[in-house]
Amino acid sequence: MASPLPTFSHVQQAAKILEGIAYRTPVLRSPFLDDRCGGTVFLKCENLQRTGAFKFRGAYHALVRKETTAPFHQVVTVSSGNHAQGLALASQLLGYSAHIVMPEPVNVFKRIRVEELGATVTVRPTRQDAQEFAQELVWRQRGLFIHPYNDVDVIAGQGTATWELLQAEPTLDAIVAPVGGGGLFSGACLAAHGVNPAIKVYGCEPARALDVRQSLQHGYVVQPDSADTIAEGLRTSLGECTFGILRDHIEEIFVVEEEEIVAAMRVAFERLHLVLEPSGAVALAPILRGESVLANKRVGVILSGGNISLPDFFSLSNQFSQTI
């Protein structure tokens, strides 16, 4: 039986649990972006969240919700990205050991941060292997598995980013956020439409990982064909839970080219003085190209994460320097 979908009240409860634990990240303004957008832009800076991404919200909230359900030996997940760091910190704060199973290719910068937070890391060659290994940990060693996005408590936790944004700016007309597995995005939908059903929630997806648009067209979850986008956080497919929410709430998908992602990272660096990783910059792209539906609107943009090493940032910037 499928779990019931989370609701707005679930997001509000998550906000109470996260109060004083997750950072209330700043909402920044930029006249340059207002000009490019033709509207008024409010940037919710989740790159300034603990562990450098919104993921900490969902991980901590889910762990608090689940820790009393059954005894467990350690916290387990499959993630080579920001969920790994978020869950490692959540486990550390709540006094549990965490075991993070990472499928290749592993981002060494992120792996080091996970290990700094005291988590055990096991690397497996494929996602399939990683999932099997994690299942072993859950079954044989009484692990508590926290899914990166297809989990009602994770989704409710991620929704608190948008909920905070709307508390700071209650009269937004639109929210623009990246969609990968859909945890952040479906949380954004619940928060936005809980506050005001008229708010339009736009998803941003790399042209090289168009599974969300395809899933919406087909009416079921489609696996990405290739997903070799530089926005590594957006390579995953939706889950049943996130798809269920997204389908009912999403206004439109903005498709974003790789060049636009790097251009957005550059603008964030030079104009906003913020470091964004590719996934974290995707939602800036529709602003920079002046998407016509955003003109004259009050637009909230979720900058979802900033975990990128300096050499990787340089390398991406050089790689795309000819094309921008």
Next chain:
Amino acid sequence: MASPLPTFSHVQQAAKILEGIAYRTPVLRSPFLDDRCGGTVFLKCENLQRTGAFKFRGAYHALVRKETTAPFHQVVTVSSGNHAQGLALASQLLGYSAHIVMPEPVNVFKRIRVEELGATVTVRPTRQDAQEFAQELVWRQRGLFIHPYNDVDVIAGQGTATWELLQAEPTLDAIVAPVGGGGLFSGACLAAHGVNPAIKVYGCEPARALDVRQSLQHGYVVQPDSADTIAEGLRTSLGECTFGILRDHIEEIFVVEEEEIVAAMRVAFERLHLVLEPSGAVALAPILRGESVLANKRVGVILSGGNISLPDFFSLSNQFSQTI
């Protein structure tokens, strides 16, 4: 006759004038920095201020204070740095034309931003030439000159950064801030000691521009010998006004090596997800090396600015990559 020095109440009045105009920049935390410091660190992010640096505060406040004193044709200053941008924006917002005289070497990145804000830019080969040209503008064309730091209203405006920090965190034991011309720093002294005379205010100065330490030792304003530090904002000497305040309030100068500045920029990038220019990162260096006087203290750090182009950031990072 010298102007009377500004006071804490002058800073508080400036805060009222700047309310809703300057951004109330966020105060961020970092467990990594707490660990390196051995204390508790609060980062006042003036790189996220309008025009990317605290300078907008003083420029706007000074212009508001002086605009009614006598009729003038345009606003004038000598600056190739962040004061130029701050004053250009302040002039634009208040409806005046601005003429910025820049001595060589000109930072093209900053010059472009100044021009984007509608200011006229004139470049002169030396600081002496630039000052003479600006004086011509003031005398012959009724210009209103706003000094980058040696001005009571500018100092009071810059003090609002520290005043906001202390409103957010009233129980700080210490403030660490960069010292160049001393506008930010003397404002920080007034704000800190207005709130609590026991707060220790530490200045940070590049080893390659040690004129502040020398000025304190000699008891008068010393011109820097060479000042070829990468922290271009800290190459200037103190003014009589900033020296007068600083001398009475400063606890100690932390001397910072060039390598430490670049290391601090890297840490800000990879750990804080913030872009800092060299001057803006100087105050992080004593935290990173664990200055013993800061151990077990609650320390406010002013990150003063983030105006650096991506190529310049790369180039500095590469230049110092062997040594860190």
